[in-house]
Amino acid sequence: MAILDDISAFLQKGKAKEVKELVQLALDQGLPAKSILEDGLMAGMSIIGGKFKRNEVFVPEVLIAARAMNAGTALLKPALAAGGVQARGKVVIGTVKGDLHDIGKNLVRMMFEGKGLEVVDLGVDVGADKFVAALREHQPQILALSALLTTTMNEMKTVIDEVDKAGLRSAVKIMIGGAPITEGFRAAVGADSYTPDAAAAADAAVALLQKAS
């Protein structure tokens, strides 16, 4: 439909105001919220995400598109809830205790949001207890951990052990990332996924969710 194509096009340009106006218009016209979300907003994000992966756009374009998507999604939320439509999945994300680096984690968060995932961002310097509490409160399908230092990466193991001790390990897939992290480290600490960059992390999250469903 033309209006959904227009939503997608304006979203790709990061035009939040126009996206909001068109989403409202689409709702007024009686289009299903699920269709506006999937065929308008997420379709646009998928195109911009693809361009980013092919080095055709930079991160700022992705981020402003994500902002536009959030603006549109906020309008859709009541209708989505009323129709029983849920987010594609939920992620709790944070940088582990003792580590203050958050640019990489923020990029991953925004890439997740661009894939239509609901993200609970716990910030930086997050202890294992806070991760466990957040898992209990938000019940996400994915826990994403970030670390940039060789002296904090082992904290990921602590978090995974605590999640296990809390009896929550089978309910959540754990993704890890950061400069010193490797596939070998992932295997050693018992995480489910390691990806080297933000775009790959978003794809991996979607793949994990599809596998789980």
Place this chain on the structure above:
Amino acid sequence: MKYAKLAIESARELEFGFAPRPVTTSHGLAIGSGAVHPELKFTLPPITINASSMPEILEQYEGIARGALERAVHLGQRCLVLEFETLLEMTMESAIGLRILDLLLEACEEFRAKEGLLVEVRLTPNDARDFERPPRLRSSRWLEPMFELFEKGALAGAELLSIESTGGKEVHDEAIMFCDVQAAAFALTVLGVRDVHFLWARIVEVARRTGRLAGGDTACGFANTAMMLAEKRFIPTVFAAVDRAISAVRTLPAYEEGAVGPDKDCGYEGPFMKAIAGIPISMEGKSAACAHMSRVGNISAACADLWSNECVQNIKLLSGMAPTVCFEQLVYDTRLMNTAIARGSAAELQRLFVESDKYTDPQALVLAPESVFEISKAIVGAPSYVAAGRAAGLKALELIEEACASGRLALDEREVEYAARIGDELAAIPEDEGEFIEMMLPRIDTKACLLEEYGIGSA
């Protein structure tokens, strides 16, 4: 701004191994007086820092120092610097940092006495204030432990004092992700400048009181983050190049407060500091690929006085432990530069460093001595830090656009579009700090950035 003119008359005076205002350490290591020396930096392999791991951590640091010192003797490298940049736990609990420092100093003293090495330790407490969110730059509970480490470390024998300060980073991080050059300039020339003044007045005072050298700062958390994002193609290289030029204004107040150099290795704005303040500088490039990739591996050596590897984990490689391996690479790099100086070929070697990188990337272009000279002139000719940042950014853009117009630098269409946008946004920045603050206030998240911690809005 203190500096109204440059410390040099022409770009030709920007040389490696020579600084207009060289320094000599208390043990007699001359820096910027006609030679380039290696500076080794290192960190721990994957390990958690706690009481039970302390014996292993101490052993690691001592092994790193002794490995490098023994290699120095073997290679006949008399002059060197070891940088000890603390990790969070070592600053928050300064006794840990001091214990490690003591081990390094003991090893250095032994090799001074036994082997006649001219070796010094640079102490760089990490900026623990960044541990709190929002950061409380002036009232942080981590400020005093940090200065305790500076003070006691200097008294223990750390000859060079440095820091990678973080004031303004909370705004700059988001600015670079959105390529918002006005917010980046605000972070660097208002917030950063104010914080660098605040910190360095005190660091210089510690150095003077203890008879040490107040080395210098680095915009690593700022322009190097932009460099890393550009390297991953997350942001345009032209933005990173402009951010680099503006970052020089942020670091300059350290020298206005009395820091004498050498500045910190990861401060790629060092050449601008040499041009303006005349200080000797530490630089890193191709031999820092163990820590991060870059597009400026050769050109960054063009006016280095210390040459560093940035950082390497203490892990085993085929030939030996990684810090020892890095040290050997630095020795050969600096030996080549010093041989060039000795035989009068330094200008030619510098030309090779510059020409091999200059037109491969805008970030390299702005580090060419002739670009550094022009951008530095723009900085000292400005009436305020904000105006200096704007002028530095616009001059960097002008040089990039000239290089593109001449066909020597190739930028893709997306980069060209960004260059135009960055230029327009820079030109719209007012010269007056008060006006700039007024302009930016509606865009600053005052919950994430506490302006009073920069002395803004307070009496």
